[in-house]
Amino acid sequence: MLYLKHLTYHPAASTTAILRDISLQLGPQEMGLIIGPSGSGKTSLLELLAGLAQPTAGQICWRQQVLDTEALQQLAGLVFQFPERHFCGRTVLDELRLGHPEIPAERIHQALEAVGLSHVPLTAAPHALSGGQQRRLALAVQLIRQPYLLLLDEPTAGLDWSTRRQVVSLLSQLKRQWSLLVVSHDSEDLVTLADRCWGIHQGQLQEQPRFPMVQAAS
Ligand SMILES: Nc1ncnc2c1ncn2[C@@H]1O[C@H](COP(=O)(O)OP(=O)(O)OP(=O)(O)O)[C@@H](O)[C@H]1O
Numbered sequence: 001m002l003y004l005k006h007l008t009y010h011p012a013a014s015t016t017a018i019l020r021d022i023s024l025q026l027g028p029q030e031m032g033l034i035i036g037p038s039g040s041g042k043t044s045l046l047e048l049l050a051g052l053a054q055p056t057a058g059q060i061c062w063r064q065q066v067l068d069t070e071a072l073q074q075l076a077g078l079v080f081q082f083p084e085r086h087f088c089g090r091t092v093l094d095e096l097r098l099g100h101p102e103i104p105a106e107r108i109h110q111a112l113e114a115v116g117l118s119h120v121p122l123t124a125a126p127h128a129l130s131g132g133q134q135r136r137l138a139l140a141v142q143l144i145r146q147p148y149l150l151l152l153d154e155p156t157a158g159l160d161w162s163t164r165r166q167v168v169s170l171l172s173q174l175k176r177q178w179s180l181l182v183v184s185h186d187s188e189d190l191v192t193l194a195d196r197c198w199g200i201h202q203g204q205l206q207e208q209p210r211f212p213m214v215q216a217a218s
Pocket residue numbers: 011012013014018036037038039040041042043044045185
């Protein structure tokens with residue numbers, strides 16, 4: 001269970017706090033969805049949760065334990081917006097092994113299986129995969145590290161309708177095993193999957209009732 005307790009983030013380069021007094025809870029096998037406009041603080045929140053930045057105040061806890069940035073880097077796997085732009089492996093295998101050359105073949109196959117890519121040759125070039133396959137590969141890159149929490153920044157951005165459906169269907173499968181926290185500027189694709197929804201505006205989070213949003217989206 002993930003707990004954020006009164007999290008505030010005010011980096012020195014910003015005149016105001018980017019995130020203010022954020023509290024939330026997310027259970028195992030739950031998907032949380034945070035919806036907010038550009039500049040509202042969504043990516044910054046994921047960066048704190050991935051241990052890439054240090055909160056100014058507040059705590060991030062997993063079960064009863066307060067986590068520092070190092071522990072968060074182990075716990076969470078962050079898939080950036082447009083992750084395919086950051087691929088730097090020559091092959092699918094290179095991409096999966098980047099930074100973890102010791103990972104056994106079995107873990108590689110498990111990760112590819114979890115994202116429905118087990119049929120793709122390990123020698124294929126990541127940039128030669130379809131848009132949906134590239135998003136799947138980006139998820140596999142994180143799953144291979146065996147995180148407890150998957151953080152996804154705009155997972156369906158820039159995809160056509162049918163590829164978006166594929167990604168949404170994959171997330172519904174991953175939710176059975178992992179806790180997922182997804183941020184997006186639009187709720188349309190993802191709201192039906194979400195167990196909990198929040199709106200974020202100018203760094204402030206507000207829990208939103210899920211059912212009216214599901215009806216509005218359908
Ligand atoms: N380290 C930093 N120092 C100063 N300002 C920052 C820093 N990180 C983010 N910001 C600012 O904080 C605000 C929130 O940024 P963030 O990227 O978290 O928003 P976002 O909701 O993810 O936006 P988008 O949907 O456009 O990616 C922006 O105005 C951004 O310029």
